[in-house]
Amino acid sequence: MKDESSEIRNIPINEITIINPRSRNKKIFNELVTSIANLGLKKPITVSKREDGSGYDLVCGQGRMEAFLVLGQSQIPAVMITATVEECYMMSLVENLARRNHSSMEFMTAIATLREQGYDNSQIAAKVDYSEEYIYATCYLLDHGEERLLTGVEKGIIPPSIAMEIARAHEADVQDALAEAYEKRTLPGNQVLAIRRIIDQRNSTGKSTSGMANRSKQSGKKVTAEALIRTYRKETERQKLLIKKAAVAQSRLLFVVNALRRLMSDSNFTTLLRAEHMITLPRSLAERVSGDRYVQ
Known part of the structure; x- marks a missing residue:
């Protein structure tokens, strides 16, 4: 592919083939027509002449060319390049993507x-x-x-x-609900990710969203963003409760460990244990109290 010349030529519009046609916003197109009518064409289109000489393939400039037709023009300024049909198509494709208005x-x-x-x-x-x-x-x-x-x-x-x-969520209804929750700002992104993790966990354990989906099928109701939010909040509360229970258990365990450490440092208490043939502790307690000394 190469430029044939930097010279801009006027070529017949009816000899140009649009190899990668695209639809366009009517309002934007009308603004383009008005701009060209009032100010003229700011940038020529780009075309490639076919090898058999039968016409031209459009690389970029479909909107400008169509605006010229609306304005009653039969020719349009164009920059000529040498390229295959495939190259023209690829260049046109990239040009359209780069515009961000596709x-x-x-x-x-x-x-x-x-x-x-x-x-x-x-x-x-x-x-x-x-x-x-x-x-x-x-x-x-x-x-x-x-x-x-x-x-x-x-x-x-x-x-x-x-x-x-x-x-990556499994059920189509759940995907729609997650998208809706995010779009409406009901849930921020990190919560959407958390919900998906909950969904995956519950799908693997046979409860939660798969269960919710099954119930929705039985009742004929669709899984909604609100249902997912309730599920998320319920799971959050459940996890908070687990954390509280773990904290209480940890506190109680620390109390027991500290109490046993005090007792184990008392020679009278250890003598009593030996007399009663109670010389060992459960492994987890023994490790916390004094390493491996009392491990069974």
């Missing part, structure tokens, strides 16, 4: 095409000027058919990492 479907199609061409995540990220994490998440969601989550990522509603965590 639809989710266009984005998914473009990323899928780049992957089919053999590009890895880092290469795609470099080409379209997105982070590698963003592309990795997009490819993961694409592989798992997560169009709804991809739309959320594209709109900036859900960060890529959060979208991946949501996609």
Whole structure:
């Protein structure tokens, strides 16, 4: 691929083929038409002349070309390059992705095409000027058919990492509920991650969300964001209670250990134990009280 010339030529619009057509926002397009009508074309389109001389393939500038047609023009200024149809398509694809105003479907199609061409995540990220994490998440969601989550990522509603965590949940209803909870700011991202961990744990132990999903199927009700929030809060309270119980047990154990240490330092008490043939302690207590001296 190379530039044929830096010279800008006027070429017939009807000889140009759009090899990677894309839909566009009507309001933005009308603004483009008005701008060109009032100020003229600021940047020429880019085309490649076909080898058989039958016309041109458009590399970039579909909006500008269509605006010229609306304004009744039959020719448009263009920069000529030499490239194959495949190269033109790839350049057009990258150009569209870099604009950031594409639809989710266009984005998914473009990323899928780049992957089919053999590009890895880092290469795609470099080409379209997105982070590698963003592309990795997009490819993961694409592989798992997560169009709804991809739309959320594209709109900036859900960060890529959060979208991946949501996609890893098992039930479709649970995924929707997690996404809804995050989008409505009912739960921050760290809580969404916590909920997914709860879901995974309960799926593996046969209770919780799988149980909740089973109950919802029996009752005909869909798992909602509110239900997940209740589940999360209930689990949080359960864990707090466990922490309290553990703290009480730890306190009591420390009391017993300290009491035994005092007793074991009393020669009269140890003499009494030997007389009663009670010369050992349970292993856990013995280790805490005085190392291995009284281990059974």
